[in-house]
Each structure stands twice: as structure tokens, then as C-alpha cells.
Amino acid sequence: MQIREMFDQIHKRYDMLNHLMSAGRDIAWRRFCCEKLPKKENTVVLDLCGGTGDFSIAFKKKYGLPKLSIVGDFAGKMLDAAEKKDSELAPVQMDATNIPLVCESVDFVLNGFGMRNIQNLDLLLARLSGC
Numbered sequence: 001m002q003i004r005e006m007f008d009q010i011h012k013r014y015d016m017l018n019h020l021m022s023a024g025r026d027i028a029w030r031r032f033c034c035e036k037l038p039k040k041e042n043t044v045v046l047d048l049c050g051g052t053g054d055f056s057i058a059f060k061k062k063y064g065l066p067k068l069s070i071v072g073d074f075a076g077k078m079l080d081a082a083e084k085k086d087s088e089l090a091p092v093q094m095d096a097t098n099i100p101l102v103c104e105s106v107d108f109v110l111n112g113f114g115m116r117n118i119q120n121l122d123l124l125l126a127r128l129s130g131c
Contacts, residue, residue, distance in 0.1 A: 034062040054112065069088065097127065
């Protein structure tokens with residue numbers, strides 16, 4: 001089964017599965033990571049492989065509403081779930097190895113568990129480091 005299809009199939013249970021498999025630590029991990037980011041006015045955030053938007057929501061809880069919070073994911077149903085959780089998020093269907101954004105157009109790139117599913121990690125890292 002393709003990874004995208006799998007995430008589209010589990011989108012309703014994804015958050016529960018993350019919480020169960022990590023014994024709730026996934027919530028603390030996202031909060032911890034957000035606390036390490038510097039506070040910046042008019043922030044634009046890209047939650048890459050953002051799924052249901054939990055990392056963007058953790059950022060919002062820590063710093064308030066950013067200027068723009070883009071949840072980028074290749075699974076459309078995961079993005080639908082993110083939009084239902086928080087209508088202020090901007091869901092964009094995208095491939096992480098071909099991000100459709102201009103270099104330096106975002107202040108922070110958040111990534112929770114997406115790296116484990118990227119088949120060509122070198123391509124993603126080259127794209128991000130080239131900006």
C-alpha cells in the first residue's frame with residue numbers, strides 16, 4: 001500500500017494512534033520543541049508532513065496565532081482533519097521533497113514524525129539547505 005493511501009485511510013484514528021504508541025509523549029515532544037524556538041513577530045510557520053496539524057496547534061498554544069501557519073502534507077484527508085481541528089490553519093497538499101514555496105518565505109519549519117516516511121530524505125534536506 002502506498003504511504004499516502006495509508007494515511008488517508010487512518011486519518012480519523014491518527015491522533016489517537018500517535019498518543020497510544022508514544023504513551024502521550026508526542027504531546028510533550030511537540031511542546032518541548034516549540035519552547036526551543038525563539039519568539040518572533042509575524043511568524044510564518046510550515047508544519048511539514050503536518051498531518052492533522054498538531055505541531056502547528058502546539059506552536060499556536062505557545063506563541064499565539066502566527067501570521068500564517070501552513071500545514072503541508074501529501075495526504076488530503078489528513079489535511080481535512082487539520083482544518084476541522086483549527087480553521088485558522090492553512091492546509092496545503094504537497095510533497096515534502098518538492099515544497100511549493102519560495103525560499104525564505106517561512107520562519108520555521110516544524111516536522112514531527114514525517115521524516116520517517118520520506119523516501120528520498122537527501123532530496124528534502126538538499127531543498128531545505130539550499131534556501
